Amino acid sequence: MKKLLLNVLLASLLATPAFATPYISGSVGAGFPNDADVLGSDRVTEKGGQTLKSGVPFGIAAGIKNDACRLEIALGYQTNKVDTFYHVVDPLDDSVTQFTSMVNGYYDVELNNSSISPYVTAGIGGDIITSKNEGEADRTTTVFAWQLGAGVGIKATSNLTIDFGYRFLKPSSFTDSFGTYKFSNSNFLAGIRYEFN
Numbered sequence: 001m002k003k004l005l006l007n008v009l010l011a012s013l014l015a016t017p018a019f020a021t022p023y024i025s026g027s028v029g030a031g032f033p034n035d036a037d038v039l040g041s042d043r044v045t046e047k048g049g050q051t052l053k054s055g056v057p058f059g060i061a062a063g064i065k066n067d068a069c070r071l072e073i074a075l076g077y078q079t080n081k082v083d084t085f086y087h088v089v090d091p092l093d094d095s096v097t098q099f100t101s102m103v104n105g106y107y108d109v110e111l112n113n114s115s116i117s118p119y120v121t122a123g124i125g126g127d128i129i130t131s132k133n134e135g136e137a138d139r140t141t142t143v144f145a146w147q148l149g150a151g152v153g154i155k156a157t158s159n160l161t162i163d164f165g166y167r168f169l170k171p172s173s174f175t176d177s178f179g180t181y182k183f184s185n186s187n188f189l190a191g192i193r194y195e196f197n
Contacts, residue, residue, distance in 0.1 A: 021065045021197045022062070026059065026192060027190060029188045029189035030055075031080065031185055031186070032187070036052070037183070038085075038178070049086050052081065052096060057189065068108045070107075076099070092134040094131075097129070097132070100125060100145055104147075116152060117154075117161075120148075122149075127171040139175070143174055150166055151189075152165070158197070159194055159196075161193040163192065164189070168186060170185075
């Protein structure tokens with residue numbers, strides 16, 4: 001999967017000439033973390049051993065567009081409160097925070113005589129994950145992350161596009177005082193993109 005994403009992004013980069021149109025974008029939405037598998041100190045993996053509440057992901061990006069291809073650098077942030085741990089409701093103020101830095105490639109499907117443009121996207125980068133457990137020191141880990149997504153852009157003006165999309169974000173596993181966690185995020189986002197053309 002990592003090699004496939006890297007090849008897609010490299011192809012997008014090589015297909016983007018120096019006269020491509022620059023743009024900036026911002027997004028916000030609803031984030032739904034998938035249940036985390038927890039590898040405890042007993043070396044036994046508990047499937048769905050930690051669940052997280054929904055949160056609000058934010059993102060900003062700067063990139064370049066050439067015809068149907070886009071390439072961007074994006075930053076993302078979201079915090080999710082711990083809901084249950086080993087299937088018991090967590091009464092404490094525990095949370096998992098993610099700060100992502102990604103390189104994303106896009107392919108826009110241009111429809112004739114339409115302001116609507118569906119797209120697909122893939123990205124790779126890093127995820128700084130901070131696990132906060134009450135009574136324990138915060139644990140921050142930087143891991144590899146990748147994402148896949150799709151959505152639709154709606155042209156509002158010649159420079160401004162409204163974006164609605166879905167992202168599946170998968171960081172590598174991270175560790176805190178209670179174990180090692182494997183999880184992913186399903187994020188639904190709405191945003192705007194401004195092109196400097």
